[in-house]
Amino acid sequence: MVTNASYSGVNSGIQVAQNYGPINANLSQPETLLDQACLRDLRTTSPRDDKERIKKTNGGLLKESYRWILENAAFKNWRNNQSNRLLWVRGDPGKGKTMLLCGIIEELMLLHEDTATVSFFFCQATDMRINSATSVLRGLIFSLVEKYPSLLRHVRVRYDSAGKDLFEDVNAWSALISIFTQILEDSSLESTFFVIDALDECRDGLQDLLDLIVENSTAQKTRWMVSSRNEYEITECLDSATQVAPVSLELNQASVSEAVNAFIRHKVDSLAKKKRYDERITAIVKHHLLSNSQDTFLWVALVWKNLDQTPRWVDVTKKLKTFPPGLDALYRQMINQVRDSVYTELCKRILGTMTAVFRPVTLCELKALLEGQNDGFYDLQTLFDMIGVCGSFLTLRENTVTFVHQSAKDFLLKKASNEIFFRGIEAEHHAIFVRSLQIMRKTLRRDICGLKSPGFPIEQVRHQDLDPLATTRYSCVYWVDHLRDSQSNEDPDPDIFGPVDLFLQQNYLYWLEALSLLQSLSEGIAAMLRLDLLLQVSSHCDFKDLPY
Structure with a gap:
């Protein structure tokens, strides 16, 4: 069966695809x-x-x-x-x-x-x-x-x-x-x-x-x-x-308590060896953690991480007083530290973006999403340092940024949203949606990975071949999701579909090629179905001419 689809703009022309069915293939x-x-x-x-x-x-x-x-x-x-x-x-x-x-x-x-x-x-x-x-x-x-x-x-x-x-x-x-x-x-x-x-x-x-x-x-x-x-x-x-x-x-509090205590002893001993604590300081640290953990492994892990990042010359006994008992109290203390930091605006932007994204993101993906949103943002090293400032909420492992625990994201959404989201969570999704369109329009192009063969087997595409898509892979898959969550169900904004129209006219085929390289074509199909529903909800938007 041969199917035709016509497109306008940069991708103008008749696109022909031949489909003999999956069984014959x-x-x-x-x-x-x-x-x-x-x-x-x-x-x-x-x-x-x-x-x-x-x-x-x-x-x-x-x-x-x-x-x-x-x-x-x-x-x-x-x-x-x-x-x-x-x-x-x-x-x-x-x-x-x-x-x-x-x-x-x-x-x-x-x-x-x-x-x-x-x-x-x-x-x-x-x-x-x-x-x-x-x-x-x-x-x-x-x-x-x-x-x-x-x-x-x-x-x-x-x-x-x-x-x-x-x-x-x-x-x-x-x-x-x-x-x-x-x-x-x-x-x-x-x-x-x-x-x-x-x-x-x-x-x-x-x-x-x-x-x-x-x-x-x-x-x-x-x-x-x-x-x-x-x-x-x-x-x-x-x-x-x-x-x-x-x-x-x-x-089973007694069993859990003993397990947490064993965890504390193990972590403090490793910390004392690294920081060269004497017996007195080691005992003070251990006593503080044992007395304030409330049988919560995560609280111990977060305090230990903070102490691990504290220089040896800092008075540990004074530092311990900045860690209140209880997860929520500790998270509140960390929010206060972010608020009082000279990097407060950038840290809040990072936390807001991480709270809104739909999966953990790489450093370069996060950098691309943040660029243009904050004048104080410069390079990957700055971003790396800022994640350290947000360390009780975020962690970086193998170049991927994620929350230390679901409870950290829950706290930001439920108990600190007014401090993190400048104009609400919908505005955060809107900013990521707008930035995603900008990233894709700037990055996507024909044969972006230089394979030079339309029929190149996807199984033979090496990971390094996809480097040109490193900054845009998140945006390619999730931009429609952010558009959806940026809109009020009661009063969707019809003006938002103008940039979408322009993107589809000029970059639609490049986007499909990128999705194919990322092995995410099925996600693209689902995104188009969600976009169709959004367009129908907006009664002011004439979507009959959109090219898909």
Whole structure:
């Protein structure tokens, strides 16, 4: 079938695309390549890499901080398949749930290496790629088929005719449920532990995910472990489930307290060695942390990080007095420090941008989004230094900026929004949308990566070939999302669509090429559908001539 589409502006002309259908195309490709393509499209993230990243971000996994759970009666009964098949670890923010599950996963993999499979997923609300029910299910399936390649046939049955859309269109959840059910019924699948961290950070489809967990928790070959905050929707659903064993961190306060104390002793000893504290200073630091942690791992980690960045000549005893007990009080203190800093405007701009973006961003992506918004901003080194000033909220690892914890973003949104957002969160989204259009119009061009071949296989594009897209990859994928969130549902601004019209007329094909190189064409299709809805909402906007 041949399809035509006409465009005006710089991209003017008739574009011709030939589509013989996915089945015919597949016949010419070796099965191995198709398996690889299927796995690549199924993958949203690597749960194993996520676990290692989380461990490194938190300074490594200390066995003394989680071994108490291994002797917990509910855990032992669950692990040994004696009664309850669903274990639910619940607790307030910062209590160490994620690191606890990291430790449990490693113990399970060690204890059941030859007798069971461990499939796990870490939800993260600040990253749209891993904060939905479909991404969780894709991650669990990916883990299983990665270990048992023969199970991929259950995915290929549907994938061969649908391609990547199978995992991302409006029917993705139903399709994934069907595939997941077939995999669980496969006789080659051995006993399996499913572990999902941070259910409360699932922002899309949480109820569907909860229903899936509850319905499958009674299956004979599976055992489930989940963690979450004490939130009503999750509590209501899991409290009513059969064969569920809740492990409340608040009700196990003595065990958690001892785990936090072990964590404090370990961190202070390493700090004392690095800073060459004498015994008196070491004892003072340790006593302050033990007395004020309120059994919260995150509080200890944030204070330790601050002390670690404090020069040796600073009076540590005075510095300790600037760390009030409790997460919210500590965050408030850090906001006050940002406010009193000579870099306050730039720090607030960075925090505002990071609060509004839909995934963690690289340094160069953040620099591009900030340029033109603040006269005090100059280069990557300045940005690096400013992230250090915002250190209790943000962290930088492997050139990527993210929040130290979901509670940090929650605090900024709920308790410090008036200080961070100059004109409200919608204005922040609007600024990112406008800047994204500017970045793309300035950067995108024909054959941007210099491949010099329209039919160049995407599998052969090297990571370094994509360097010209380094500053614009975030904007290419999320500019429509920021446009959507910049508009009031009650009174959308029709004037905003003028720049959109101009961008589509002059840069549409370049944008599609960039999305193809970034392997994000499906995201582009979804963005166009969202843009269509936005245009329809704005009754003042005549969108019939827009080129898509």
